[in-house]
Each structure stands twice: as structure tokens, then as C-alpha cells.
Amino acid sequence: MGNTGQRPLAENDLLDDIFATSPPGSRTLSPGASPQDAVGPDEPSDLPSLRRQHVTAGYRDGVFFARNQHVQSGFDAGFPVGAQLGIRVGTVLGILEGVIKGLDNKRGSSSSQSIEEQKTAGSLEGEQIRRLYTVATKELSLASMFGGMDGNPAAGGDDKPEMQAKRKAEMIVAKWEKIVGVPKWEEIVDDKAVEQS
């Protein structure tokens, strides 16, 4: 091949032996290089198709190369965002589950004294919390919080996709943290820490 030195970009050399499509190295096989074209770029009728063919081949190679390079960086940036939200959602659901179980227990083991009063008070609140929990599991599901996300920047915005996801989920999670009163429950951890020190 006598034209190796004429390639303007180094990437082409890298890709020559990877891609079978139509990088510069294999141009003798491509229909664009048929003898009719040999008259040169001055021939106007074949130029658009030649251009389309080679731009497309370059585009395809470029996408493939860059995509593989950036999947990992996208993953590394997204993981902590998802993890953080996962912990917060888990905390909300865990508190609700713990409360429901605690109240369940009570109903099962309640003694005969003032059973009626207990039942009215307990079951009503228990039912309310149970209903809350059902709604929470729905609203805090993956599908509800991240559904419809394709990772592409919203029209007009050039935010990273993980920031969009964070903003969208943040509202829902914050709402539930307020409903469940997570900070109030966490006070006990702070108290304990003081106790131990």
C-alpha cells in the first residue's frame, strides 16, 4: 500500500484492521473507487454518493470507538447517584415496614383489657400507615422514579444525565422522607452516639 503516509489522522491506522466496513485502507474494494471515478474529484455527478458513503463509514466507526470509551465513565458517574437514592428510599421503606410490623405484633398479642379501645386506635393508624406504605412502594419504585429516562440531555439543557435523574428522583424521595419523618427517627442514632462517647 503506497498511500499509508497520506492518512491525515492516526485513528485511521488503528481502525484499519478492526473494521471491515470501508475504512481508507480497503478503498480499492469499495464501489466508490471504480475506474469511472478515477477521472478525479472534478467529476460532479458521483461526488454526493462518494461523500455519503465515506462520511457514513467514518461516522459508524467514530460512534463505535467513542461509545465504548464512554460507557464506563457514564457508569462511574451514575452509580453513586443511584446508590445514594437507593439508601434513602430503602430507609423510608424500612421505617414503614418496621412500624407496620410493630403494630401488627400488638394486635396479635393484645390482651382482653380495653381491647376495643386499642383496636379502634391501633387499627386505624395501622391501616393508615399500611396504605402509606402501599403508595410509597409504588412512588419510590425504579420505574416511577427513573422511568422514561433515556439518558439523553433534555431539549435545551446540557446537564449530565445523572443530574437529571437526581433532580427528578430527589423531589419524590424528599417528599417521602418528610412523610415518614426520617430525621426524627435518626435522632436516636445521634443520641446513642452521644451516650457512647
Added chain:
Amino acid sequence: MDSDIFDGLLQLEDEFYNEGYKLGVTDGAQAGYAEGNVFAIEKGFEKLLEFGRLYGKGLVWAQRLVVSEQDQTAEYGANIVSGGAEELSVEPAVCREMPCVPKGTRLRKNVRVLLEQVDPSTLSLDNTPDAISEVEERLKGAVLKAKLIQRAFGERETASDSIHLQSAKDTQTSGDGSGSIEDSSSLRVRH
């Protein structure tokens, strides 16, 4: 091959190719990033959900322990679910409604250890092998602790609990040797 004749054309082909290649790199970088990103957010979410769940349960258990030590009649009847229908809020006071907790320093210790294990503020959430394996180690230990505590509190295992415990059991290799010893002792506390 007569390169003198082909030179002009080949140069042009290279230019076209490179023009497309540059466009492709831009689009591919964005597509690749987005693809990895969306996948990672879901993975991270799923991986840490159980972690948070145990933390939440631990907070409730800790609250119940504290409440059971306090005067049961004090402030009885405080709002458990306060606010109107639109602004419901679950208060820790709800634990006063729950049955008394079995006494025992071991249970208290288990709850404290559980809360330390799943304390979100001491956790690195980066996607590094070290951070991931620490999360998995701590989760494994926390699942076992939670199981002990749950029994001590006399709580039934729900279907979802059993699944989590089952999967934890499957992946358990070494674990902490104290698990089985504390297991039997907490069974005696149960009533």
C-alpha cells in the same frame, strides 16, 4: 497502483471519512455515557436499597428499645400520624403503641451493631472494587443481625424478608462466627 492518478480522489475520501468520524465520536461519546449512566443509576439503586431498608428497620427497633425503657404512660396518645390527609407524617411516637420489647443487653447490642453496619454516613458509594466489596460485606453482616433482632422482637418473617435472607444465605461464605451463637441465645429471649 498508480498513486499519482488516484491521489486526489483518495485524499478526498479520507476527508469525507474523517468528517464522519469526528461527528461519530461526538455522538458516540454521548450515547455511550448515557447508556452506562442509566444502567448504573439503576444498579446502584438496587444494590443499596436493601442497605437502607435495614437501616430504616434498625431505627424503628432502636426507637422501640428506648421507648420500652421510658415511662409508658408519659405523653401517651401523642400524634402518631399527624397532620391532615394531605400532610401525613409518621412519628417515632408510634412505637409507644407497640408491645413491650424483651429486655436484654445482647439485643440492645445487636441493634447498635446493626445501625453501625448500615450507617449511610460511613459508607463510600463510589463504583470502586473496594467500596463495592465493603458494601457487600456490611450488608451480609447486617442481614444476619437483622434476622436475630427480628426474632427477638417476635416479628414474623414476611415473604420478602425470606427472599433477602435466602439470597444472603446463598452468598454467605465465611460470615462472622458469632452469628450462630447469638442466634440460639436470642431464641431463648423470644416469648
